[in-house]
Amino acid sequence: MTLSGYEPSYYSATANVSPVLAGIQGQPLRGETQADVCIVGAGFTGLSAALHLAQKGYSVVLLDAEKVGWGASGRNGGQVCQGHNMDHEDMIDKVGRQAADSLWDMSVESVELVKSLIAEHQIECDLKQGVLHVAAKPGHVEEIRESVEYKRNVIGYQDIEYVDTPDVQSMLGTDRYHGGELWKEAVHLHPLNYALGLAEAAVKAGVRIYEHTRVTDYTRGENPQVNTTEGVVKAKYILLACNGYLGKLEPRIAGKIMPINNFIIATEPLSDAQCRAINREDYAVADSRFVINYFRLSGDNRLLWGGGENYTSKFPADIPSFVRKYMLEFYPQLEDVKIDYGWGGTLAITLNRMPHFDRIDQNVFVAQGYSGHGVALATLGGKLMAEAISGSAEKFDTFANVPTPTFPGGTLLRWPGLVAGMLYYSLRDRFF
Template sequence: MHTQSDRGSYYRASANRVSAYPSLKGDIKADVCVIGGGYTGLSAALQLREHGLSVALLEAESIGWGASGRNGGQVCQGLNMAHEDLAAKVGRPTADALWQMSLDSVELVRTLINKHQIDCDLKHGVLHVAAKPGHSADIEAAVAYKQEVLGYQDVAYIKPADVQEMLGTERYYGGEHFTNALHLHPLNYALGLATAAEQAGVQLYEHSRVTDYQSGRTTQVSTSVGNVSCQYILLACNGYLGPLEKRIAGKIMPINNFILATEPLPDHLVQRINRADVAVADSRFVINYFRLSGDNRLLWGGGETYTSRFPSDIRSFVQQHMLALYPELAQYRIDYGWGGTLAITLNRMPHFERVDQSLFVAHGYSGHGVALATLGGKLMADALAGSAQGFDQFAAVPTPSFPGGTLLRWPGLVAGMLYYSLRDRFF
């Protein structure tokens, strides 16, 4: 086992550039201090500059070092909670608004990429597939609900035989095709946002780990070698929050997910296993997800762990999941294997909160991070600037704390995950 690093990442190896922002040294002032250099923080910083506010962004490692630079790259409409369940908790108008914002989040990513000319291997189409025959009816019903109740037409049900032909396997049993969804190179997207933020006047600082802060009447953020005096603090740490803010730490649970990248695959194989070049995610509780890179590598995500340590051989850990679906890939080299930490909530909805008059947080995206984190940053910035409707609608969704708080949440989660992983395997 070993602790985290992105050195084995295909994304890091194929990054457009190496970010090289200075560390914070001494004392500075800004209207807003953003803590975290992933999608949430970078999106917030960009939007805050549009509102005319000065911004200092502090990242403990390097830009995109966390989940924003390591993830599966899928940018899809929708939320993890069923719309009917959401409406029961917050009312139909708010549930409808949250659904619309999930659509808006994908369009925001698309707009930022186009506006700032971010080179990130942008592609189109996400396919959610049934991993078991019994899941197909649920997926078909979900498509019908989106079309008939929500009035959303950029989604289609794909019959089992057609999915099997699209993906070259008989192990999937129907699918939900989001035709207007995206997939991309996540690190290059993050680095592109950072370049845009820098050009907009954001002060970006890497290797500037926040050790403490005060919020309220006197607001200051501290690192070991410098401080930021500010009016507001935006927390954008997600799975890397740690003990920094104990008032909200129990709302999320950090978990680890892993990805491999094969060598570039021949065109005939690419056409057989993913002829439409879509991003795929299956219906298992511990999902498999995969897509093709810009240079025809298969990027495959699978397997989770729930401690701070990673498997010693990530490539083999993930490869077993890939070969269960595509045994013919055993003859192709695995060039990269890496992992990262994301944050989940108990209800799998993101947690948005104004913790006090000076402190905002958005995190816990539970696997929808590319789209919803980009949106979360924007909504925090808008709320701080006086347009809080979108932020408040997400904040209206109750976010229960994990039982036992940060101390006891881990054994409970592991027991639950073990149960669902057994269901994936045997039922």
């Protein structure tokens, strides 16, 4: 049975709701309230920021147009991995060696933060160890090998190892994948239950969460005000944590991101033998295609497979059929396996695929555009915003100093340009 108010998915059908959260489920803000900080968006960024701010003694109001973890935070592939989409060498060119090293260190910190929050707050979210990034083509193998050597020898990160082609194929039971890099300290999890666990911890810390509370606009200045359809929040600080659901709320940052849709299916539960045959070590897996395939096994032995994207405001009419063909390219032996769930989610990407952190006014912060690294980096982003408000902005500013280009044409023309680029790269995935 799908948790009330959420899009149907495997995650919403297996969600944990504690008595603590049951008290705030679906409760909108009505009338006027005050807080030190008002956060817009109850995904990983907003939940992490709210929890860390409350632990520092700030009064916090957290608003969401839908429900806690309703968006990409509750629908994603559940992979929690170190690193960034931008190569470390490219970062050095953009921001210098010291800042690039700091950004790398914070990516490692982001994974440890997720694990520590799960342990501290005893969040039940099917936490498992290991993420394997594999070559979708033989020509990608050398790049992966060099990437591992660079991380070990130049950056000094040792919790990663190269896995050769025979071992990858043995682990995954397919000859369609080649060499890979194993992130030994990375993890994977049930993302909606992780989000709900953060929300419970935040409520216990004193955060006031209002669901079904759409923000219409806000006023700027020394004492900003956030206006919703039925209420008002007067605060000292505003955090915008909307990501792919920003819409027209803040035009100054809307052109920095592009919302895109990604899709996942969940099979019926597989036998232990089937699970061992396709994922012997129970790792989360992502491949090297530009439009990636990613998959992992759930806590109850389902194969969760993510594949395919679109760039419109609508999802495919038949998501299971849309995604299933990608799974069968690699595992034709699953032809007769039933697909129990299929769903999609909207995430936000940036042109350089690095998160966009910014302070757009002295008391207005934004973190968005995680480009597929949202579980770890959004959790960290919320913590860094909390630190910046409390007077320690060095780490937040390191991210904010990474140049984030605006999409050509801004919000008006970004869509056709992105579609053309994505189609080009998807053709490269298939034919080159």
